[in-house]
Amino acid sequence: MNGEPDTIPEKLLVPIIQLCFPASSDDIRIYSCLANGNADEFNEGENLYNCGAVRDVFQIGYLLSATVSDINFPQVLNSRTI
Numbered sequence: 001m002n003g004e005p006d007t008i009p010e011k012l013l014v015p016i017i018q019l020c021f022p023a024s025s026d027d028i029r030i031y032s033c034l035a036n037g038n039a040d041e042f043n044e045g046e047n048l049y050n051c052g053a054v055r056d057v058f059q060i061g062y063l064l065s066a067t068v069s070d071i072n073f074p075q076v077l078n079s080r081t082i
Contacts, residue, residue: 053070053071
Protein backbone atom coordinates (compact mmCIF):
# COMPACT_ATOMS: atom_id res chain seq x y z
CA MET A 1 0.00 0.00 0.00
CA ASN A 2 2.71 2.46 0.91
CA GLY A 3 5.26 0.95 -1.50
CA GLU A 4 6.82 -1.44 1.03
CA PRO A 5 6.79 -5.15 0.17
CA ASP A 6 4.57 -7.39 2.26
CA THR A 7 6.57 -9.49 4.69
CA ILE A 8 5.76 -12.68 6.53
CA PRO A 9 5.72 -12.08 10.28
CA GLU A 10 8.74 -13.59 12.05
CA LYS A 11 6.42 -15.41 14.47
CA LEU A 12 5.05 -17.37 11.50
CA LEU A 13 8.24 -17.67 9.44
CA VAL A 14 10.63 -19.08 12.06
CA PRO A 15 8.68 -22.33 12.72
CA ILE A 16 8.42 -22.92 8.95
CA ILE A 17 12.16 -22.44 8.46
CA GLN A 18 12.94 -24.77 11.37
CA LEU A 19 10.88 -27.53 9.72
CA CYS A 20 12.79 -27.09 6.44
CA PHE A 21 16.04 -28.29 8.02
CA PRO A 22 15.54 -31.54 9.95
CA ALA A 23 17.61 -31.73 13.14
CA SER A 24 17.99 -35.51 13.47
CA SER A 25 18.34 -38.61 11.33
CA ASP A 26 14.87 -39.69 12.46
CA ASP A 27 13.43 -36.45 11.04
CA ILE A 28 15.33 -36.99 7.79
CA ARG A 29 13.98 -40.54 7.58
CA ILE A 30 10.42 -39.22 8.00
CA TYR A 31 10.96 -36.59 5.28
CA SER A 32 12.39 -39.28 3.00
CA CYS A 33 9.37 -41.52 3.61
CA LEU A 34 7.01 -38.65 2.82
CA ALA A 35 8.89 -37.82 -0.38
CA ASN A 36 9.46 -41.38 -1.63
CA GLY A 37 6.62 -43.38 -0.11
CA ASN A 38 9.01 -45.55 1.91
CA ALA A 39 12.40 -45.48 3.64
CA ASP A 40 14.33 -47.29 0.87
CA GLU A 41 16.18 -44.19 -0.38
CA PHE A 42 17.08 -43.16 3.16
CA ASN A 43 18.31 -46.67 4.01
CA GLU A 44 20.41 -46.82 0.84
CA GLY A 45 21.98 -43.46 1.62
CA GLU A 46 22.62 -44.40 5.23
CA ASN A 47 24.25 -47.67 4.09
CA LEU A 48 26.52 -45.79 1.66
CA TYR A 49 27.49 -43.36 4.42
CA ASN A 50 28.17 -46.13 6.96
CA CYS A 51 30.33 -47.99 4.41
CA GLY A 52 32.51 -44.91 3.96
CA ALA A 53 31.33 -44.32 0.39
CA VAL A 54 30.24 -40.71 1.06
CA ARG A 55 32.84 -37.94 1.38
CA ASP A 56 33.14 -34.19 1.05
CA VAL A 57 29.56 -33.54 2.16
CA PHE A 58 28.37 -29.97 2.37
CA GLN A 59 25.02 -28.22 2.40
CA ILE A 60 24.05 -24.70 1.44
CA GLY A 61 20.35 -24.12 1.94
CA TYR A 62 18.55 -26.88 0.07
CA LEU A 63 21.62 -27.79 -2.01
CA LEU A 64 23.30 -30.93 -0.73
CA SER A 65 26.49 -32.06 -2.42
CA ALA A 66 28.84 -34.99 -1.80
CA THR A 67 31.35 -37.26 -3.46
CA VAL A 68 29.94 -40.80 -3.51
CA SER A 69 31.95 -43.85 -4.51
CA ASP A 70 30.55 -47.17 -5.65
CA ILE A 71 30.76 -49.73 -2.84
CA ASN A 72 31.83 -52.44 -5.30
CA PHE A 73 34.34 -50.23 -7.17
CA PRO A 74 35.68 -47.67 -4.66
CA GLN A 75 38.16 -46.21 -7.17
CA VAL A 76 35.26 -44.92 -9.32
CA LEU A 77 33.97 -41.67 -7.85
CA ASN A 78 30.87 -39.76 -8.80
CA SER A 79 29.94 -36.30 -7.62
CA ARG A 80 26.21 -35.95 -7.17
CA THR A 81 24.22 -32.91 -6.22
CA ILE A 82 20.78 -33.56 -4.78
